Amino acid sequence: MKxxxxxxxxxxxxxxxxxxxxxxxxxxRIRPADSLDKELHFNFYNFxxxxxxxxxxxxxxxxxxxxxxxxxxxxxxxxxxxxxxxxAYLRKDFGNEGIYDAKPLFSLxxxxxxxxxxxxxxxxxxxxxxxxxxxxxxxxxxxxxxxxTQLLVDREKFKLDSWISxxxxxxxxxVAKEEIVGGLITETYLLKNNNWKLSIPAQFLAYHQGGxxxxxxNIPISTLFNGATGFKLHRTVGYKVKEVFxxxxxAVYKDFSPTKS
Numbered sequence: 045m046k047x048x049x050x051x052x053x054x055x056x057x058x059x060x061x062x063x064x065x066x067x068x069x070x071x072x073r074i075r076p077a078d079s080l081d082k083e084l085h086f087n088f089y090n091f092x093x094x095x096x097x098x099x100x101x102x103x104x105x106x107x108x109x110x111x112x113x114x115x116x117x118x119x120x121x122x123x124x125x126x127x128x129x130x131x132a133y134l135r136k137d138f139g140n141e142g143i144y145d146a147k148p149l150f151s152l153x154x155x156x157x158x159x160x161x162x163x164x165x166x167x168x169x170x171x172x173x174x175x176x177x178x179x180x181x182x183x184x185x186x187x188x189x190x191x192x193t194q195l196l197v198d199r200e201k202f203k204l205d206s207w208i209s210x211x212x213x214x215x216x217x218x219v220a221k222e223e224i225v226g227g228l229i230t231e232t233y234l235l236k237n238n239n240w241k242l243s244i245p246a247q248f249l250a251y252h253q254g255g256x257x258x259x260x261x262n263i264p265i266s267t268l269f270n271g272a273t274g275f276k277l278h279r280t281v282g283y284k285v286k287e288v289f290x291x292x293x294x295a296v297y298k299d300f301s302p303t304k305s
Contacts, residue, residue, distance in 0.1 A: 067170045070184070072115065074129055076155040080121035087131070089115040093185050109185050111137040117149060127153045129165070133189050147189050162194040172205055172229055177295050178249050178270045190225075201233040214255050221263060222255040231276075241278040245293070247271065264303040271296050 072089040095109040117131025129152075135145040151164030168190035169183060192209035205228070212223035227249040235242040248271035274293035281288055 067173075067181070071167075071171050073167055073171070074117070074119055074127060074153065075160060076121060076123070076125050076127040076153060078124045080127075081123055083121045085119045085121070087115075087117045087119050087129075089117075091184070091188075095182065095185065109137070109182070110139070111135065111144070113185075113188065115149060125154055125156050127155075129153065149189070158197055158199045160194075160196040160198075162196070164191060166190040166192055166194045166207055166209060167196070168194070168207065168209065172207070172227065174227075174229065174247055174249065175272055175293055175295070177293075178247065178272055192226075201236055203229075203231045205229040214258050216257040218258050219260060221253045221258055221260055224252045226250055239280050241276070243276045244273070245276060245291075246273040265301060267300040269298040269300055271298075 070091065072087075074087055091113040093109060093111060093113070097104045098106045098108060100106065113133065113135045115131060115133050117129050120128045122128060129150065131149045133145070133147040133149055134143055137144045149165045151162055151166075154161045169188045170179070170181060172179065190207075190209040192207060194205070194207040196206075197204040207228075208224065208226035210222075211225055212220065214220050214222045227247065229245075229247040231243050231245045233241065233243045248269060250270075251268045252266070254265040254267075272293045272295040274291070276289065276291045278287055278289040280286070
């Protein structure tokens with residue numbers, strides 16, 4: 045019986061190792077650098093996508109996302125610690141006339157040693173490194189842009205991403221609720237050397253819908269929370285197998301709304 049349980053545990057670990065992909069190749073990070081001072085650069089980012097859900101069953105709604113996103117941006121490196129970024133986000137879905145979505149991009153980025161502060165267009169979306177049960181990868185296609193404030197810390201044995209994004213701004217008399225999303229992602233390494241890495245990840249994502257100056261007084265305030273924590277163990281192997289690892293999380297959901305729907 046114990047042997048069967050051990051085999052089942054190893055099998056589940058192997059499944060969890062395949063469930064989360066490394067998306068760093070899709071990141072578009074612009075940071076100040078010591079070698080850049082009073083220089084103007086042009087940054088062009090392109091993301092092409094095909095996502096097909098036509099399964100002809102009840103597994104998922106049958107639709108296809110097929111198109112391209114571009115982000116042309118001018119980057120002014122005011123000094124080695126400060127970058128000013130301005131540009132645009134454009135999404136073109138193939139088979140649809142015109143541009144499906146367009147948004148302005150502007151951000152101030154301050155970077156010193158292992159700390160980065162972002163104001164404006166965030167280094168967000170899948171760059172937060174949430175696990176997929178909390179943050180759906182498809183949002184990279186459907187809603188990739190976040191505006192707000194972000195604090196990033198990248199030390200040898202500690203990483204942090206703390207952010208808040210204002211999703212819906214309201215003004216007095218609006219027939220709408222304000223919407224705010226924010227979160228915190230950390231990873232603390234208990235062991236980190238050339239062969240082994242053992243770390244404790246922790247992350248949460250919170251959504252708040254409310255406001256006091258709108259006309260929708262009959263709609264109650266809503267505050268939702270998703271969180272996860274666990275442990276990650278990586279072993280460097282080398283040769284044809286680069287690494288063997290297991291990433292394990294326990295995820296929770298909580299509705300903190302004063303009035304439950």
